[in-house]
Amino acid sequence: MARGKREKILKAAVKIFARDGFFNAKMEEIARLAGVATGTTYLYFENKDDLLISIFEEEMIPIISNMTREINKAETAVDKLHAFINHHLELVKNKPDMAQLLEVELRQSSKFIHGYSGSKFREYLNLISSVFEEGQQRGIFRSDIQPTIFKQVLFGALDQISTNYTLSRSKKIDLNESAEQIANIFLNGVLR
Amino acid sequence: MARGKREKILKAAVKIFARDGFFNAKMEEIARLAGVATGTTYLYFENKDDLLISIFEEEMIPIISNMTREINKAETAVDKLHAFINHHLELVKNKPDMAQLLEVELRQSSKFIHGYSGSKFREYLNLISSVFEEGQQRGIFRSDIQPTIFKQVLFGALDQISTNYTLSRSKKIDLNESAEQIANIFLNGVLR
Amino acid sequence: MARGKREKILKAAVKIFARDGFFNAKMEEIARLAGVATGTTYLYFENKDDLLISIFEEEMIPIISNMTREINKAETAVDKLHAFINHHLELVKNKPDMAQLLEVELRQSSKFIHGYSGSKFREYLNLISSVFEEGQQRGIFRSDIQPTIFKQVLFGALDQISTNYTLSRSKKIDLNESAEQIANIFLNGVLR
Amino acid sequence: MARGKREKILKAAVKIFARDGFFNAKMEEIARLAGVATGTTYLYFENKDDLLISIFEEEMIPIISNMTREINKAETAVDKLHAFINHHLELVKNKPDMAQLLEVELRQSSKFIHGYSGSKFREYLNLISSVFEEGQQRGIFRSDIQPTIFKQVLFGALDQISTNYTLSRSKKIDLNESAEQIANIFLNGVLR
DNA sequence: CATGAATGAGCCTTCATTCAT
DNA sequence: GATGAATGAAGGCTCATTCAT
Numbered sequence: 183m184a185r186g187k188r189e190k191i192l193k194a195a196v197k198i199f200a201r202d203g204f205f206n207a208k209m210e211e212i213a214r215l216a217g218v219a220t221g222t223t224y225l226y227f228e229n230k231d232d233l234l235i236s237i238f239e240e241e242m243i244p245i246i247s248n249m250t251r252e253i254n255k256a257e258t259a260v261d262k263l264h265a266f267i268n269h270h271l272e273l274v275k276n277k278p279d280m281a282q283l284l285e286v287e288l289r290q291s292s293k294f295i296h297g298y299s300g301s302k303f304r305e306y307l308n309l310i311s312s313v314f315e316e317g318q319q320r321g322i323f324r325s326d327i328q329p330t331i332f333k334q335v336l337f338g339a340l341d342q343i344s345t346n347y348t349l350s351r352s353k354k355i356d357l358n359e360s361a362e363q364i365a366n367i368f369l370n371g372v373l374r
Numbered sequence: 375m376a377r378g379k380r381e382k383i384l385k386a387a388v389k390i391f392a393r394d395g396f397f398n399a400k401m402e403e404i405a406r407l408a409g410v411a412t413g414t415t416y417l418y419f420e421n422k423d424d425l426l427i428s429i430f431e432e433e434m435i436p437i438i439s440n441m442t443r444e445i446n447k448a449e450t451a452v453d454k455l456h457a458f459i460n461h462h463l464e465l466v467k468n469k470p471d472m473a474q475l476l477e478v479e480l481r482q483s484s485k486f487i488h489g490y491s492g493s494k495f496r497e498y499l500n501l502i503s504s505v506f507e508e509g510q511q512r513g514i515f516r517s518d519i520q521p522t523i524f525k526q527v528l529f530g531a532l533d534q535i536s537t538n539y540t541l542s543r544s545k546k547i548d549l550n551e552s553a554e555q556i557a558n559i560f561l562n563g564v565l566r
Numbered sequence: 567m568a569r570g571k572r573e574k575i576l577k578a579a580v581k582i583f584a585r586d587g588f589f590n591a592k593m594e595e596i597a598r599l600a601g602v603a604t605g606t607t608y609l610y611f612e613n614k615d616d617l618l619i620s621i622f623e624e625e626m627i628p629i630i631s632n633m634t635r636e637i638n639k640a641e642t643a644v645d646k647l648h649a650f651i652n653h654h655l656e657l658v659k660n661k662p663d664m665a666q667l668l669e670v671e672l673r674q675s676s677k678f679i680h681g682y683s684g685s686k687f688r689e690y691l692n693l694i695s696s697v698f699e700e701g702q703q704r705g706i707f708r709s710d711i712q713p714t715i716f717k718q719v720l721f722g723a724l725d726q727i728s729t730n731y732t733l734s735r736s737k738k739i740d741l742n743e744s745a746e747q748i749a750n751i752f753l754n755g756v757l758r
Numbered sequence: 759m760a761r762g763k764r765e766k767i768l769k770a771a772v773k774i775f776a777r778d779g780f781f782n783a784k785m786e787e788i789a790r791l792a793g794v795a796t797g798t799t800y801l802y803f804e805n806k807d808d809l810l811i812s813i814f815e816e817e818m819i820p821i822i823s824n825m826t827r828e829i830n831k832a833e834t835a836v837d838k839l840h841a842f843i844n845h846h847l848e849l850v851k852n853k854p855d856m857a858q859l860l861e862v863e864l865r866q867s868s869k870f871i872h873g874y875s876g877s878k879f880r881e882y883l884n885l886i887s888s889v890f891e892e893g894q895q896r897g898i899f900r901s902d903i904q905p906t907i908f909k910q911v912l913f914g915a916l917d918q919i920s921t922n923y924t925l926s927r928s929k930k931i932d933l934n935e936s937a938e939q940i941a942n943i944f945l946n947g948v949l950r
Numbered sequence: 951c952a953t954g955a956a957t958g959a960g961c962c963t964t965c966a967t968t969c970a971t
Numbered sequence: 972g973a974t975g976a977a978t979g980a981a982g983g984c985t986c987a988t989t990c991a992t
Contacts, residue, residue, distance in 0.1 A: 187955090205397035209983060219957045224984065289478045289537065290395060331555045334538055335531040342530025343523070363523045371563030379973095401966060402975095411974040413968075422966065571952095589781035593987060594954095603953040605989075614987065670865045715939045718922055719915040726914025727907070729865065747907045755947030763976090785962060795978045800963070957989075961982105968978075 188226040190216040192240065195233050200279035204234055204287050235298050238288060241280055242302035245273065249309055259317030260369060266310060267340065267365050271357040274344040285345045307333045314372075323372045332372070339364055380418045382408040384432065387425050392471035396426055396479045427490050430480060433472055434494035437465065441501055451509030452561060458502060459532065459557050463549045466536040477537045499525045506564075515564045524564065531556055572610045574600040576624065579617050584663035588618055588671050619682050622672060625664055626686035629657065633693055643701030644753060650694060651724065651749050655741045658728040669729045691717045698756075707756045716756065723748055764802040766792040768816065771809050776855035780810055780863050814864060817856055818878035821849065825885055835893030836945060842886060843916065843941050847933045850920040861921045883909045890948075899948045908948065915940055 194216035198207045209230055213220045227233040252269045256262040274281040288303060310333035317323035343364065347355045386408035390399045401422060405412045419425040444461045448454040466473040480495060502525035509515035535556065539547045578600035582591045593614060597604045611617040636653045640646040658665040672687060694717035701707035727748065731739045770792035774783045785806055789796045803809040828845045832838040850857040864879060886909035893899035919940065923931045 208981090220983090221958065221985075222956055225955070230983070327555055327559060331535070331552055332559070334534045335556055335559060338530040338532070338534025338537075339527040340530070341534065342526045345530075346526055360523055363519055364527055367519060367524070367527060367560065367563035369563075371559035371561075400964090405975095412966090413975065414973055416967070417972070592985090597954095604955095604987090605953055606951085608988070609951070711939055711943060715919070715936055716943070718918045719940055719943060722914040722916070722918025722921075723911040724914070725918065726910045729914075730910055744907055747903055748911055751903060751908070751911060751947035752943065753947075755943035755945075784960090796962090797964075797979065798977055801976070806962070953990100953992080955989105955991095957987100958985105959987100960985090963983095964981090966978100966980100968976105969974100970976095971974080 187216075187218060187222065191218060191223050191226055191233070192237060196237055196241065196279045196283060199234060199237070199287060200282040204230075204290060231298075234283075234287065237280075237283060238298075238300060239302050242306060245280070246302065246306055246309070249306070253309065253313060259313055259320060259322050260373075262313040262316070263310075263336075263369065264365050266313065267336075267368075268358075268361050270340050271344065271361045274347060275357055278348055281344055282348050285341055285348065307337055310336055317372075322374065324374055327372055336364075336368055339368070379408075379410060379414065383410060383415050383418055383425070384429060388429055388433065388471045388475060391426060391429070391479055392474040396422075423490075426475075426479065429472075429475060430490075430492065431494050434498060437472070438494065438498055438501070441498070445501065445505060451505055451512060451514050452565075454505045455502075455509070455528075455561065456557050458505065459528075459553050459560075462532050463536065463553045466539060467549055470540055473536055474540050477533055477540065499529055502528055509564075514566065516566050519564055528556075528560055531560070571600075571602060571606065575602060575607050575610055575617070576621060580621055580625065580663045580667060583618060583621070583671060584666040588614075615682075618667075618671065621664075621667060622682075622684065623686050626690060629664070630686065630690055630693070633690070637693065637697060643697055643704060643706050644757075646697045647694075647701070647720075647753065648749050650697065651720075651745050651752075652742075654724050655728065655745045658731060659741055662732055665728055666732050669725055669732065691721055694720055701756075706758065708758050711756055720748075720752055723752070763792075763794060763798065767794060767799050767802055767809075768813060772813055772817065772855045772859060775810060775813070775863060776858040780806075810859075810863065813856075813859060814876060815878050818882060821856070822878065822882055822885070825849075825882070829885065829889060835889055835896060835898050836949075838889045839886075839893070839912075839945065840941050842889065843912075843944075844934075844937050846916050847920065847937045850923060851933055854924055857920055858924050861917055861924065883913055886912055893948075898950065900950050903948055912940075912944055915944070 191212065195207075195212045198212045198215060202208075202211075207230075209223055210220050212233070213223050216223070223233065227236055249266065249269055252265045253262045256265045284303070288300060311329035314323060314327075314329045314332050318325050318327075318329070343357075343360050347353065347357060347360075383404065387399075387404045390404045390407060394400075394403075399422075401415055402412050404425070405415050408415070415425065419428055441458065441461055444457045445454045448457045476495070480492060503521035506515060506519075506521045506524050510517050510519075510521070535549075535552050539545065539549060539552075575596065579591075579596045582596045582599060586592075586595075591614075593607055594604050596617070597607050600607070607617065611620055633650065633653055636649045637646045640649045668687070672684060695713035698707060698711075698713045698716050702709050702711075702713070727741075727744050731737065731741060731744075767788065771783075771788045774788045774791060778784075778787075783806075785799055786796050788809070789799050792799070799809065803812055825842065825845055828841045829838045832841045860879070864876060887905035890899060890903075890905045890908050894901050894903075894905070919933075919936050923933060923936075
């Protein structure tokens with residue numbers, strides 16, 4: 183049952199951090215939402231910082247592997263880029279709390295939380311550059327564009343769209359439409 | 375010289391907020407850096423939140439007007455987009471503290487700081503969409519792309535690049551090169 | 567082997583209390599050193615206070631009986647006093663943890679640990695006064711000195727010497743020499 | 759008025775530490791007794807540890823200088839020893855809280871409070887050895903007794919007597935009588 | 951008896967904000 | 972307006988103790 187409790191705390195932390203922000207979040211409330219006592223959180227996580235970092239590191243694992251699976255389902259680099267874009271925004275829709283954290287807190291934290299450099303986040307970004315490099319090698323994407331820049335540019339674009347979506351109370355924004363447009367711009371932008 | 379004091383506090387806050395983050399920043403240290411007493415900050419700003427919001431609202435004014443001027447120097451919508459990209463990254467290089475705030479803190483704040491919706495930030499973003507709409511009207515840019523999405527996508531891309539630049543201790547990243555590539559991708563992506 | 571477990575906890579507590587002090591000592595660490603579970607300590611001792619008091623009460627039993635035996639080996643009151651002094655400092659050398667507790671924690675405790683008045687400690691002190699009274703009755707020691715004061719004065723002297731010894735990292739202090747000097751001072755001080 | 763506030767906190771801390779012991783003492787209560795807010799204590803002292811150490815270091819200053827004056831009033835080494843004994847026990851009577859701290863907390867602290875070695879306490883002890891050495895040089899006290907041991911032995915004796923006095927609720931103990939007896943024993947013990 | 955995960959009361963410390971000077 | 976000492980609410984974290992297994 184230990185696993186279950188750790189998981190509960192993690193999930194609760196995602197929710198509270200997303201709702202209140204890391205600094206406004208209270209350990210006590212995370213514990214309450216998780217259905218455990220305050221002290222219990224400290225049996226599973228060193229401290230508040232560790233809790234946040236653990237979220238990034240652990241919640242990213244299935245996200246990365248799911249994304250990898252989605253990408254591999256596609257044949258061409260073009261379809262793979264499409265897949266990344268679609269699946270990323272899908273994620274934003276289905277796991278808004280987690281998306282929120284990635285968007286907002288990761289930036290805060292990467293600088294202020296003791297020595298956290300966001301290894302899993304880099305891994306996620308590298309999924310983009312890998313697909314892009316593959317496309318370049320197959321002569322589909324222009325070779326004058328650096329994959330390192332491309333991954334940031336695409337992620338940044340997606341991130342801004344999803345931040346906007348997440349922060350808008352009324353979810354009237356059509357993320358599918360956004361996905362289309364982003365894919366449209368970027369593929370036109372990088373195709374030979 | 376009240377104006378001068380207010381300005382000093384504002385500048386100091388930009389530095390401290392950028393260096394420590396909004397939540398870690400201490401009012402006392404901002405006051406010290408500004409060369410005033412702690413209480414003096416409260417003569418010019420309601421509270422810590424207001425100080426941050428004032429930064430956004432007031433520091434954005436010259437930024438927006440400068441950017442507008444730069445854009446207007448250019449003739450075509452294409453050149454104007456170029457100008458925006460170049461000038462934005464120039465800003466990141468010259469006012470890294472302010473850029474840092476826009477990147478990181480604005481996101482935090484828009485949600486957690488009492489009712490701030492970032493009007494000046496929206497104004498800044500709208501510079502992009504205005505240029506884009508102009509290009510569409512002149513038949514230069516594709517009409518199937520929504521200006522509202524485009525502005526976010528471009529800003530997000532620039533923002534991610536600059537976040538990366540700001541956070542990397544060793545400023546080995548060539549922002550001019552990045553500007554080139556971004557312009558390259560986006561113009562190819564949206565030109566008819 | 568319940569006795570064995572209780573004894574192990576007691577011994578572990580002596581070590582940890584001596585090393586960290588009563589308030590800094592953690593029940594969990596005592597349990598770990600004793601090789602039992604945390605909860606087990608509560609099967610043998612009411613609480614942390616009781617554990618400390620039990621140490622005093624139970625560890626003092628052999629100490630008192632040994633001391634009594636040593637004293638009784640001697641014939642004269644003078645030799646008995648000598649024996650007490652020597653044996654006490656011997657104890658400090660051989661059981662530094664226990665000595666530490668007597669010196670430091672007992673004082674704390676007598677006031678702050680619920681209603682503990684240190685009966686065994688009084689018993690130990692009374693070994694001194696008994697010897698002294700015996701010497702007075704035999705006309706060896708001056709009669710104008712109150713045994714109750716004498717016992718405190720001698721114990722205090724020994725205690726200060728041993729505190730000093732215990733706290734000095736480098737055990738360069740020669741306790742035998744100290745014993746000589748103390749005996750010298752006190753016997754000269756009280757002999758008729 | 760700052761000095762006054764610092765002094766108030768110091769005095770309050772002496773009382774509370776003496777009454778409850780260092781570890782049981784609550785900063786909030788010290789503040790309340792001092793008539794200031796909790797946070798105010800931290801304007802004058804780094805933390806709880808620093809507060810305790812400051813007490814030792816600062817409260818000992820007048821104690822040492824007063825004791826020095828008392829000693830210097832006496833002519834002979836014998837009278838000076840008498841003076842030390844009397845004045846020390848006088849102090850115990852007049853400043854029982856401070857005495858309590860010296861007796862109980864100093865021992866605890868010297869080991870557990872970060873790197874505090876009790877310089878002022880050593881200074882106090884050295885008053886004894888100085889007098890004793892003077893007596894040895896004048897040929898009044900035996901030369902086979904080490905001043906370093908003597909100072910501990912005398913202090914330990916006094917301390918035990920005063921601990922006993924402090925802890926006994928009903929102050930029926932006559933400290934003057936005790937002073938007489940101690941002086942009696944020690945002078946007889948060390949005179950040539 | 952034994953375990954050790956879980957509990958939650960308690961406390962030190964911080965820092966935005968106030969206000970007497 | 973300006974000061975900065977004072978305030979005190981708030982929260983992260985600890986650890987003695989409990990109790991379901």
